[in-house]
Amino acid sequence: MGFEVSRRLSAADTVTLVNAVVGFVAGAVAFTDLHLAARLLLLSVITDALDGIVARGSQGSAVGPLLDSITDVVSFGATPSLFVYVLLTRYFGDITETGIAVGLAITLVASAYVVFSIVRTAFYETYIDSADGRPGMPNSLGAIVLSTAYLGGVRQPVVLAGAMLVFSVAMIAPFDYPKPGPRHVTPVGVVLAMAVLVPDALYRFGPRAVLVIALLFFLAGPRYYWAD
Template sequence: MGFDVRRRLSVADTVTLANAVVGFAAGAVAFTDLQLAARLMLVAIIFDAVDGIVAREGESSAVGPLLDSITDVISFGATPSLFIFVALTGTYGGVGDTSPVVVAGLTLLAAVYAVFSVVRTAFYTTYIEGADARPGIPNTLGVIILATAYLAGVTNPLVLAGGAVVLSLLMVSPFDFPKPGARTAIPMGVVLSVSVVAPTAFGRAGPRVMLVVALLFLTLGPRYYWE
């Protein structure tokens, strides 16, 4: 029996695959332009949100959840790790000008985010049932914080790496985090879009507002946001 790809992939799956393409592009671009990479990571977030909306409207498929999990590992696990890696090695003049021992150490440090994102995705897919059980921060929230922080002017590699380690641990924490409802997701989508299209406009207002919102959701969401 053949794969019969055209019949088995839904509209939502197409959006998911577009997310994977954007996530890969962000990882590749990171080696030459970290700001563009951060913007592309936010585009991947938007694709992920649209994917969920389309799937809930009935345009899903049997393979959709698995595709979504695999794409999460690419766009919200491997790509932000590459982003951190390039930021760290950039302080030494780039990979070519850095000691192999240092490169190895920085690689391990950057890989922490990818590893924890993979673990969270695997555990969530395997063990979590029901919309009300959401332990650990979503890996999408971690990416929003990292990308908007960079676009907002937080470019110190050690600060970004330290933040990534904290977010990595929070991804597998026992704390339940809510999923933003429509009344929050739509305004967040608007601010995300502004952060992508015009990240430096009005004193970097878009990414700075989005970063504040994301941090508030991170710290206060588990206690106060539940709908």
């Protein structure tokens, strides 16, 4: 019988796989151009939102939710970790310059986000069966903060790496985060697109606006969920 890929994949799954490609390219580009990598990471966030829109407008597939979770680990787990790794090695030097101890420390700090992202995804797929309960911060939120902070002018490696460590732990924190609905996603998506296309326009309005929104969601999301 085989996998019957063409029959079992939906249009939304195709968008999800495009997200994986964009996320992978962002991680690869990070080693040479962090500014472009940050823009691609935000483009991956937009693509991730699009697959949900496509899924609601057409018939999804049985494998769709799992594909989405795996892709999220690639785009919003591995790529932010690579981004942080490049930031830290550019600041402190790579393992050939800093020695094994410092190089190992940099690697552990940088890889924390992808490790916690994998743990959250695995636990979510295994233990969480309610659409209403979404414990832990979504890994896409940390990716948004990292990329918009960099595009908005926050370039200090230690500050960004420290923030990502906090977000890493937040992914397995015992707080439920809401899933933003269309009335919230649409206006934010417009500003997000501006951050991707013209990140330096209007004194970096796009990335800075998205950064403020993302940080407010990080701090107030759980409270919003309970109040709702």
